[in-house]
Amino acid sequence: SLNLASTIAASGKRVLLIDADMRRGVIHSGSKFGLADVLLGLATIDTATVQKYTDNLFVMNAGKTKIAACELLRSDAMDKLLKEARSKFDMVIVDTPPLNLVTDAELIYPLIDYSLLVLHYGRHGMDEIKETVERMRRYSDKPGAIVMNHCEYELGHYGYGYYGKGYYGK
Numbered sequence: 001s002l003n004l005a006s007t008i009a010a011s012g013k014r015v016l017l018i019d020a021d022m023r024r025g026v027i028h029s030g031s032k033f034g035l036a037d038v039l040l041g042l043a044t045i046d047t048a049t050v051q052k053y054t055d056n057l058f059v060m061n062a063g064k065t066k067i068a069a070c071e072l073l074r075s076d077a078m079d080k081l082l083k084e085a086r087s088k089f090d091m092v093i094v095d096t097p098p099l100n101l102v103t104d105a106e107l108i109y110p111l112i113d114y115s116l117l118v119l120h121y122g123r124h125g126m127d128e129i130k131e132t133v134e135r136m137r138r139y140s141d142k143p144g145a146i147v148m149n150h151c152e153y154e155l156g157h158y159g160y161g162y163y164g165k166g167y168y169g170k
Contacts, residue, residue, distance in 0.1 A: 001095035002027060004116075009057035013090040016049060018060045020108055021097040022069035025062030034063020039077040045084055058089070073107040082111050099132050109136065115144035121151045 005017040019027035022036055029050040033043035038060070049058040065072065072078070085092045094112060096105035109115065115136060119129065129146075136144065 001093055005057055005059075005091075005093050006053060008091055008093075009054045012056065014056045014058070014088075016045075016058045016060065016085050016089040016092045018085070018092065018094045019062040020073075020094050020104065022062045022065065022072070022104070023097060023102065027059055027061055027095060029059040029061040031061060034061040035081075036063030036065035036067075036069075036072060038063070038081055039072040039075065040065065040067070041077070045081065045088065070103050070107060073104055078108065079111055099135060100128065106135065109142075113142065115142060117144065117146045119146060119148050121148050 001017060005015045009015040017027060018035055019025040020035060025034075029048075029052065031048055031050045033048040035048070037043035038045060038048050043063075045060070048063070049060045051057065052059045082092060082094075094108055096108050099105040099109075099117075117132060117136070136142075
């Protein structure tokens with residue numbers, strides 16, 4: 001999500017990246033406030049976001065709270081936060097925990113406009129992928145895409161077939 005946000009920001013768009021994984025957040029903004037603080041009313045978008053790396057990229061870390069993340073996300077505060085963020089930024093990217101592990105992503109999903117499902121190459125079976133896509137469809141038919149990362153490149157392989165030594169195909 002950080003690479004995606006950075007790329008879009010480099011094109012001149014003002015981008016806010018929100019780390020919504022309040023259990024194991026990995027996006028660090030340097031602010032003492034984060035998403036949890038905004039949802040609890042202890043901070044505002046302006047005090048919880050930090051400009052990072054480029055002029056157009058702003059980051060909000062997950063923050064810390066003793067209240068269960070799902071309880072914070074069930075409130076109207078997340079919806080209000082995203083509405084305000086949309087008015088201040090050209091794009092808002094929300095990095096959520098995995099959809100199949102905790103309910104947090106399911107609570108956020110109805111509030112977003114587009115979903116990007118990121119899969120780690122070789123870790124997810126088709127049944128798990130189908131289940132995840134089906135869970136996403138339960139909420140709506142929002143547009144989305146699937147990205148496969150950590151793909152291994154093998155010398156001589158190209159696309160779906162094998163290329164080299166005078167023949168093509170597997």
